[in-house]
Amino acid sequence: MRAYRTLVATLARSSLREPVGLFFSLIFAPMLVLILGLIFGNDPKPEFGNRGYIDTSLPAFASLVLAIMGVMVLPVSQLQLRESGALRRLSATPLTSRTYIAADLTVNFVVGMVGMVLALLVGVLAFGVALPSQVLLVLLACALGLIAFLTLGYTLAALYPSAAAAIGIGNGLMIVLMLTSGAFVPLAVLPAGVQQVMNFSPVRHFVDLVRGLWNGESWTGYGTATVVLIGMVIVFGALGARLFKWNAP
Amino acid sequence: MSDVTCRDVTRLFGTLAAVDGVSLQVEHNEVFGIIGPNGAGKTTLLNCIEGLDVPTSGSIEVLDLSPAHNHRELALRTGVQLQTAALPPRLKVGEVLQLFSSLYPNTLPWRPLLERLGIASKEKSYVAKLSGGERQRVFIALALVHDPELVFLDELTTSLDPQARLAMWDVIDDIHRRGKTVVLTTHYMEEAERLCDRVAIIDHGQVIALDTVPALIKAHAGDGKLRLTLDRPAPDSLAGVDGVSSVTADGSSVVAQGHGAFAQNILAHLTTSGVQVRDMALTSPDLEDVFLNLTGRSMRVSDH
Numbered sequence: 001m002r003a004y005r006t007l008v009a010t011l012a013r014s015s016l017r018e019p020v021g022l023f024f025s026l027i028f029a030p031m032l033v034l035i036l037g038l039i040f041g042n043d044p045k046p047e048f049g050n051r052g053y054i055d056t057s058l059p060a061f062a063s064l065v066l067a068i069m070g071v072m073v074l075p076v077s078q079l080q081l082r083e084s085g086a087l088r089r090l091s092a093t094p095l096t097s098r099t100y101i102a103a104d105l106t107v108n109f110v111v112g113m114v115g116m117v118l119a120l121l122v123g124v125l126a127f128g129v130a131l132p133s134q135v136l137l138v139l140l141a142c143a144l145g146l147i148a149f150l151t152l153g154y155t156l157a158a159l160y161p162s163a164a165a166a167i168g169i170g171n172g173l174m175i176v177l178m179l180t181s182g183a184f185v186p187l188a189v190l191p192a193g194v195q196q197v198m199n200f201s202p203v204r205h206f207v208d209l210v211r212g213l214w215n216g217e218s219w220t221g222y223g224t225a226t227v228v229l230i231g232m233v234i235v236f237g238a239l240g241a242r243l244f245k246w247n248a249p
Numbered sequence: 250m251s252d253v254t255c256r257d258v259t260r261l262f263g264t265l266a267a268v269d270g271v272s273l274q275v276e277h278n279e280v281f282g283i284i285g286p287n288g289a290g291k292t293t294l295l296n297c298i299e300g301l302d303v304p305t306s307g308s309i310e311v312l313d314l315s316p317a318h319n320h321r322e323l324a325l326r327t328g329v330q331l332q333t334a335a336l337p338p339r340l341k342v343g344e345v346l347q348l349f350s351s352l353y354p355n356t357l358p359w360r361p362l363l364e365r366l367g368i369a370s371k372e373k374s375y376v377a378k379l380s381g382g383e384r385q386r387v388f389i390a391l392a393l394v395h396d397p398e399l400v401f402l403d404e405l406t407t408s409l410d411p412q413a414r415l416a417m418w419d420v421i422d423d424i425h426r427r428g429k430t431v432v433l434t435t436h437y438m439e440e441a442e443r444l445c446d447r448v449a450i451i452d453h454g455q456v457i458a459l460d461t462v463p464a465l466i467k468a469h470a471g472d473g474k475l476r477l478t479l480d481r482p483a484p485d486s487l488a489g490v491d492g493v494s495s496v497t498a499d500g501s502s503v504v505a506q507g508h509g510a511f512a513q514n515i516l517a518h519l520t521t522s523g524v525q526v527r528d529m530a531l532t533s534p535d536l537e538d539v540f541l542n543l544t545g546r547s548m549r550v551s552d553h
Contacts, residue, residue: 006351010337010344017339085335089391092301092331093352094324247301 007103021073025111029064029119042127047189058123059210060182063203065115067177070149072170074108075156079163083248091246112146132214145206148232154240177203202228252277252399252430258307260293267293269454280431282445290454291434292332295403299329328392332403343372353395362390382413402433438536457543469542470534475512477503478528490514
């Protein structure tokens, strides 16, 4: 337990002192809400079902945090630790991979939750989006989505060939996930064919779930989204834990 | 009981044998050097002994345990300093010591340890901002923080300036005096001579010699080394002089090694040949000479 606690504190210091990673995990999504909100406003529009742009898109902005952390921040930092030999040095101590992974996920989880809540709060405070009646359920859905994408990050960290490749491939994946999140292009205005394709994006299901819960709908109406996210946790969690490597090849 | 025993250890990478049939034993509280040129297989062998790599064949015992199977037990009882030493970035010295202390059930107080290593004033400095010598001291502190019985140091002084290297030798003496067994790799022969009770010389993954430094020198480099500058190209007949074991000539410069009265014999031979000596130095041979004599590399012995 002492190892876990100290490792959490140390990894948190190491990542919080890195301005670029910190910007993408904590500042980027809230900043986008602010900028796009100022550009497009939040007045009710018929194409959003007589609701505002931010009203409709806010969960999608929160989903950006998932995409960034899962496909970029977590795998890139883990690959850098592996390539530098820092993980190898840690592996020459009694530290188990289980404790290391638990501590690393804890740090990324806390940072990701703060990033998502900040993005949601900007919408509420700056653009008057109504607070959800079931706040806890919304947060629970955010946590589930974040865990799903962090486990994806662990799998990607094992699959990406190098930190440099992770940045390249991660950028590509991130753009696909961002476009399919509905943050920039509201899904409602897209043709039916494109919407069909977007059903394959896990981000899309996360956004649906959070939007529904935010609007006071029951979680039971979101079976597909729940299965997709829990399925990710199980599949990528098992893969990520199994494929975790201390050493660079 | 030996602290480390390697029996016929081989580590293949594809078809290349980085370590090729190495057998050796390290006794308790000895400073044991694994020496040889870059790429000889020193680090691969050490990684296998540390349990960070697994030999393709052969067996290794460390403190009567298997490095491949008793990882945790050995991690508690051995300390390592790796050649490519790295830590999570953007941490301070004190934070790193705190972290590593938390990973072991029993540890030394780390502030006195930093004091002993002469870096107590660096506690609040970022590891990345330290000089090469200071950073190596941090990694030594991390290797010692759980008071291990056996310490592995891989190329500890590579990339250090000469002064920092001398200071590091005192650190290793201190570890030795505290009753630890030290296994180190180096490609600096003078470092091995100064620090090691016994050395294994490795070349192309194989142990080509293993003994105390004086015994290796006596067996493979003779009693002395004579450097001469002559007034004309050295005569080929020098290699046949009584007591001479090797001669390297480069024009009028000659380096001869040998036993007994070989130096006088050479001078007498030069006198009778009418060759004048312009400059002369008689020194003790060192490990460098042992290595050159054993491998023959970069050594141009006159041909007869």
